[in-house]
């Protein structure tokens with residue numbers, strides 16, 4: 001699963017990465033028991049500096065596939081497919097598994113002393129931008145300054 005895979009999903013949060021999916025299938029009398037391991041990395045933006053960084057991703061999921069009358073993927077743990085269907089498209093399932101494996105807080109990794117390996121140039125730019133914005137949009141500061149100068 002690479003860039004083309006992610007870009008095939010509209011509005012994808014992730015559009016770059018390189019992942020391998022390993023699907024082990026065990027046939028049972030009534031269903032298939034799938035163990036799906038995903039490993040690799042995705043490129044995601046850091047919440048702090050907005051720089052793109054490589055996030056190592058590992059996930060393991062179990063999916064049961066039953067045979068029934070209609071195609072039903074509404075339960076994320078048990079898919080139902082018709083008896084005459086011999087192929088299962090796991091694209092959407094893998095994509096969602098990747099999104100679920102992403103952390104809520106996405107930050108650059110830290111170095112050995114616990115400092116985030118953020119882009120220092122970006123942090124500087126963002127800081128400048130925020131400072132300028134508060135200067136421009138808050139006239140109360142000017143009033144306050146006048147008062148303090150008197």
Ligand SMILES: [Zn+2]
Pocket residue numbers: 046047048049050051107108116117118119
């Ligand atoms: Zn960062």
